[in-house]
Amino acid sequence: MSTPAERAEAGVAPASASWPIRLDGASVTYPNGTTALRNVSLSISPGEMVSVVGLSGSGKSTLIRTINGLVPVTSGTVEVGPYTVSGLSGRRLRELRGHVGMIFQGFNLAERVDVYRNTLVGRFASSSWLRSLFGIASAEDREIALRSLEAVGMLDKVWTRAGSLSGGQKQRVAIARALSQKPSVMLADEPVASLDPPTAHAVMAELERIGVERGLTVLVNLHLMDLARDYTTRMIGLRAGELVYDGPAAKATDADFEQIYGRRIQPQDRLGAES
Numbered sequence: 001m002s003t004p005a006e007r008a009e010a011g012v013a014p015a016s017a018s019w020p021i022r023l024d025g026a027s028v029t030y031p032n033g034t035t036a037l038r039n040v041s042l043s044i045s046p047g048e049m050v051s052v053v054g055l056s057g058s059g060k061s062t063l064i065r066t067i068n069g070l071v072p073v074t075s076g077t078v079e080v081g082p083y084t085v086s087g088l089s090g091r092r093l094r095e096l097r098g099h100v101g102m103i104f105q106g107f108n109l110a111e112r113v114d115v116y117r118n119t120l121v122g123r124f125a126s127s128s129w130l131r132s133l134f135g136i137a138s139a140e141d142r143e144i145a146l147r148s149l150e151a152v153g154m155l156d157k158v159w160t161r162a163g164s165l166s167g168g169q170k171q172r173v174a175i176a177r178a179l180s181q182k183p184s185v186m187l188a189d190e191p192v193a194s195l196d197p198p199t200a201h202a203v204m205a206e207l208e209r210i211g212v213e214r215g216l217t218v219l220v221n222l223h224l225m226d227l228a229r230d231y232t233t234r235m236i237g238l239r240a241g242e243l244v245y246d247g248p249a250a251k252a253t254d255a256d257f258e259q260i261y262g263r264r265i266q267p268q269d270r271l272g273a274e275s
Contacts, residue, residue, distance in 0.1 A: 017182070017184050018046035018047050018184055018185070018214075018215050018216055018217045019046060019080055019081030019082075019099070019184040019185050019217055020043065020044060020045055020046050020079075020080075020081065020217070021043070021044040021067060021078075021079070021080050021185065021217065021219070022042070022043045022044070022077075022078070022079040022080075023040050023041055023042050023043075023063075023066070023076065023077070023078050023079075024041050024076055024077045024079075025039050025040075025041055025075065025076035025077070026039070026040045026041070026063075026066060026073045026075075026076035026077065026078055026086075027039055027040070027073060027074055027075045027076055027241075028059075028062050028066065028071055028072075028073055028074055028241075029074045035241055036059045036062035036071075036241050037059045037062050037063060037066070037073070037241045038059075038240070038241040038242045039076065039242075040059075040063065040076075040238075040241075040242070040243050041076075041243070042236060042243065042246060044217060044219065044234075045217075046215070046217050047211075047215045047216065047217055048217055048218070048233060048234055049207075049208060049211045049212070049218045049220075049231070049232045049233050049234070050218065050219050050220070050232055050233070050234045050235070050236060051220050051221075051222050051227070051228040051231075051232035051234070051235045051236070051249055052064060052219060052220070052221045052222070052235075052236045052237075052238060053222055053223065053225070053228050053235055053236070053237050053238070053245075053257070053260055054223065054237060054238035054239055054260055054261075055223060055239075055261055055262075056223070057240075058238040058239055058240065058241070058260075059238045059240070059241040059242075060189075060190075060221040060223075060238055061189055061190070061221060062241075063221075063238065064187050064189050064219060064221055065189070066078050066085065067080055067085065067100065067185065067187060067219065068080075068085070068096065068097050068100040068102060068187060069085050069088055069093050069096060069097065072086065073085075073086050080096060080099075080100065080185060081099065081184055081185070083095075083096045098181060099181070099183055099184045099185065100181075100183055100184070100185045100186075100187060101122070101177075101178030101179065101181050101183035101185070101186045101187065102178060102187050102188075102189070103171070103174050103175055103178050103186070103187065103188040103189065103191045104174065104189055104191070105189055105190040105191060105193045105194060106194070107167075107170040107171060107173075107174050108174065109162040109163075109170055109173060109174060109177075110162060111161070111162050111163030112161060112162075112163060113161070113162060114158070114159050114160060114161055114162065115149065115154060115157050115158050115159070115160050115161075115162055115165070115173050116145060116146075116149070116158045116159060118162050118173055118177060119145045119148055119149055119173060119176045119177045119180055120137050120141065120142070120145045120180065121177055121180075122145070122148070122176075122177040122178060122179070122180030122181040123137060123141040123144060123145060123180050123181070141180075144180050144182065145176075145180045146158070148176040148177070148179040148180040149173070149176045151176065151179060151210065152172040152173075152175050152176045152179070152206060152210075153172065154169065154172050154173055154176060157169065157173075166199075167194060167195050167196075167199060168195055168199035168202060168203060171191060171192070171195065171199075171203050172203070172206065174191075175203075175206060175207065175210070179210065183216065184216075184217065185216070185217045185218075185219070186207075186210075186211070186216050186217065186218045186219070187218075187219050187220075188207060188218070188219070188220040188221065189221050190221050190222070190223070191203060191204075191207070191220065191221075192204060192222075192224075192227065193223075197271050200224075200227065200271060201227075201230075201271070204220075204227050204230070204231040205231065207220060207231070208231045208232075220232065223269070224269065224270060224271045225252070225254075225257045225265070225269050225270060226270050226271050227271055228249050228252070229249050229250055229252060232249045233248065233249060233250075234246075234247070234248060234249055235247065235248070235249035235252050237256070237257075237259070237260035238260070239259075239260055239261070239262050240262075244259055244260055245259060245260050257269065
């Protein structure tokens with residue numbers, strides 16, 4: 001089996017629409033006094049597939065949410081493509097978010113609505129305010145939504161109510177919704193945490209394939225070491241909000257993971273142990 005790096009080299013080159021990400025001394029302290037990120041500096045090139053690994057409370061979700069402005073930094077800067085996120089608000093912040101696809105652990109789908117309309121939500125950022133207000137889709141929007149569903153193998157479920165889908169199918173719809181934005185960056189916050197091992201592997205393989213085929217910049221939060229090694233080309237390790245590892249994911253040793261976790265490796269740190 002080829003490595004993610006070898007598969008990336010065999011795929012298309014990063015698209016010109018893909019954006020770099022740069023954090024320079026980024027720190028986040030919440031109003032309750034908790035410091036979630038401490039002076040994190042890193043650069044991610046367009047088209048990279050990067051995992052952010054760490055235990056619960058390590059700062060993974062905070063880091064990924066600084067990139068689309070859901071969590072503002074309290075010091076330092078975050079740059080995504082042409083935007084300095086730490087200085088954005090209002091219309092400019094909405095513009096940025098229109099270019100950044102986001103996939104959540106809990107899917108964030110409208111359960112009573114069909115798959116098509118859930119996917120179409122991704123087009124609202126590119127629609128006029130009047131179309132968005134009344135949920136009116138243009139012919140182009142409809143075509144993009146359907147193509148996004150086809151890309152993740154969910155076109156046959158287009159009129160199925162989202163609430164009746166399996167967990168893996170829901171996550172695929174969430175990926176399609178993010179793809180329908182035609183994003184320059186894709187963020188995934190623990191996208192497989194609630195899935196069984198076979199489905200988790202399938203979803204990660206889907207993210208990897210899409211990233212390679214479209215040359216997308218993909219940043220995915222994980223806590224499982226085998227998924228990071230198998231599906232991402234680069235791994236960033238966080239512990240207590242600090243950057244403690246940054247290197248090739250496939251070459252990360254058990255000792256590297258123990259440094260990230262701040263303890264010895266346990267069975268639950270590997271996906272296979274959860275089957």
